[in-house]
Amino acid sequence: xxxxxxxxxxLQSQVSGLRGTTFQDFIAEVLYKIHGxxxxxxxxxxxxxxxxxxxxxxxxxIACYGPDNATFARQKKKISQDYDKYVARWQATQPNxxxxxxxEPSPDHLALAVTLHGSKDVIWGTTRIVKxxxxxxxxxxxxxxxELHISEEVVGRDFVKGLLDDLLSQPEPAGTxxxxxxxxxxxxxxxANFPAExxxxxxxxxxxxxxxxxxxxxxxxxxxxxxxxxxKVRVLSDFNRTSGITFEQRFVxxxxxxAMRYNRGDDDEVSGFI
Numbered sequence: 001x002x003x004x005x006x007x008x009x010x011l012q013s014q015v016s017g018l019r020g021t022t023f024q025d026f027i028a029e030v031l032y033k034i035h036g037x038x039x040x041x042x043x044x045x046x047x048x049x050x051x052x053x054x055x056x057x058x059x060x061x062i063a064c065y066g067p068d069n070a071t072f073a074r075q076k077k078k079i080s081q082d083y084d085k086y087v088a089r090w091q092a093t094q095p096n097x098x099x100x101x102x103x104e105p106s107p108d109h110l111a112l113a114v115t116l117h118g119s120k121d122v123i124w125g126t127t128r129i130v131k132x133x134x135x136x137x138x139x140x141x142x143x144x145x146x147e148l149h150i151s152e153e154v155v156g157r158d159f160v161k162g163l164l165d166d167l168l169s170q171p172e173p174a175g176t177x178x179x180x181x182x183x184x185x186x187x188x189x190x191x192a193n194f195p196a197e198x199x200x201x202x203x204x205x206x207x208x209x210x211x212x213x214x215x216x217x218x219x220x221x222x223x224x225x226x227x228x229x230x231x232k233v234r235v236l237s238d239f240n241r242t243s244g245i246t247f248e249q250r251f252v253x254x255x256x257x258x259a260m261r262y263n264r265g266d267d268d269e270v271s272g273f274i
Contacts, residue, residue: 007150007158011130014148016102023066023102028053029147030133031062033140050085051094060096061086072108083116100124138263156212159262160219193247 018026031040042053052064063082067075086097097117103125110120133144145155190202242253
């Protein structure tokens with residue numbers, strides 16, 4: 001079993017702590033951020049008819065249930081009653097149905113899902129909800145975590161760890177490099193490699209991303225010496241494969257390449273980490 005990341009642990013704890021309409025409103029907020037108002041609607045005036053929202057494209061009615069230490073018998077009764085309302089009011093036009101829970105579904109929950117709607121996959125517990133949040137664009141992830149009182153630092157470090165893990169998972173490039181000779185202080189490195197007209201802009205960017213750089217340095221500091229060396233060779237190898245004549249051109253090309261891999265949502269915060 002994989003050990004959950006720090007962010008996953010925080011999300012799991014906070015989501016499972018939501019109850020009743022608070023949980024319901026949270027799920028609606030997540031789905032709004034993912035699908036937009038054209039792709040998801042809550043239909044608040046008819047919530048009591050077995051519908052807590054509709055995923056428009058999927059023709060799927062969602063139900064949200066955040067019980068507070070209720071027995072399974074009570075949970076089954078509530079879920080079944082809401083499902084009966086869905087069947088009577090919505091199933092003809094919205095044939096798909098999904099239940100979000102603030103807990104991990106038990107075998108009894110999964111069996112109930114099969115009985116009601118023919119598939120255990122219609123139940124989404126906290127693990128699937130957390131995965132849904134993790135797959136959101138970085139900026140939206142930060143907003144959701146902020147609502148759950150999870151610090152941006154935790155989100156940032158989680159992103160950096162994923163980026164480093166991905167780089168380290170790729171085939172190890174051949175060759176060794178003496179990084180002691182290639183790693184002068186940052187400002188001196190900028191002045192040595194960028195043209196004079198670009199130095200002020202690059203140094204200003206360095207200042208703007210100081211917090212992200214600190215998170216990256218801390219994450220790299222947790223790596224073993226072997227993995228640190230592999231990471232450096234990996235980045236240098238990627239740099240050497242870029243097109244361009246000058247250092248600046250190749251640096252920009254490498255940044256764009258990593259942005260395509262790790263920042264498809266074009267979030268400014270993620271750009272700072274890269």
